[in-house]
Amino acid sequence: MYKHLFKAALNWIAPDKQKESNKKVYAKSHTIKIEGKDILAISAAKAFKGDPNLLNPEDLLLSAITSCHMMSYLYVCQQHNIEVLTYEDNSQATLVLNDDGSGRITKVVLNPIIRIKDESQKELALQLHTQANKLCFIANSCNFEIEHHAQCFS
Numbered sequence: 784m785y786k787h788l789f790k791a792a793l794n795w796i797a798p799d800k801q802k803e804s805n806k807k808v809y810a811k812s813h814t815i816k817i818e819g820k821d822i823l824a825i826s827a828a829k830a831f832k833g834d835p836n837l838l839n840p841e842d843l844l845l846s847a848i849t850s851c852h853m854m855s856y857l858y859v860c861q862q863h864n865i866e867v868l869t870y871e872d873n874s875q876a877t878l879v880l881n882d883d884g885s886g887r888i889t890k891v892v893l894n895p896i897i898r899i900k901d902e903s904q905k906e907l908a909l910q911l912h913t914q915a916n917k918l919c920f921i922a923n924s925c926n927f928e929i930e931h932h933a934q935c936f937s
Contacts, residue, residue: 790817790818793813794814794815794816795813795814797809797810811827811834812824812837813826824838825838825839825840825843826838827839827840841876844876844888845875845876845891848874848876848891848919848921848922849872849893850921851922852872852893852919852922852931853870853872853895855915855916855918855919855922856895856911856915857870859914859915859918860908865899865901865904865907865908865911866900867898867908868898868900869896870896870897871895871896872893872895872896874892874893875891875894876892877889877890877891877892888927889927890927891929891930892929892930893912893930893931893932893933895912895931895934896933896935897934897936898936898937900937901937902937905935905936905937909933912931912933913931916929
């Protein structure tokens with residue numbers, strides 16, 4: 784077994800107007816710095832009084848699942864000598880809120896549209912999404928359903 788460590792540094796400061804007003808509702812905007820990468824400006828989703836122009840944790844989780852699945856899929860296609868020409872996805876995550884204010888992502892739906900070079904490999908290319916899901920680091924870290932509604936063209 785190999786281990787890899789990932790680090791992120793979060794920075795949040797109360798805005799001056801919030802400090803003056805002594806509000807009980809905190810501003811949600813903050814930054815995340817990952818060494819060697821651009822700073823991410825993040826907030827809560829608009830529904831949770833965040834800045835709708837910034838990424839939010841739910842956006843980032845969905846993006847991570849979508850991206851990781853694609854990379855795992857390209858890996859298994861390479862193992863099976865399938866030449867992928869294009870890969871698109873319009874994924875969705877469902878967040879359910881409870882009466883006590885807690886909530887969780889309950890389902891993610893990936894909708895990959897893949898274009899491959901060889902028409903005769905189409906059925907195998909569609910089946911490989913199951914193997915890609917089993918290999919996906921992020922999917923393996925989730926405790927909710929991840930569906931795949933893949934389409935494949937040549």
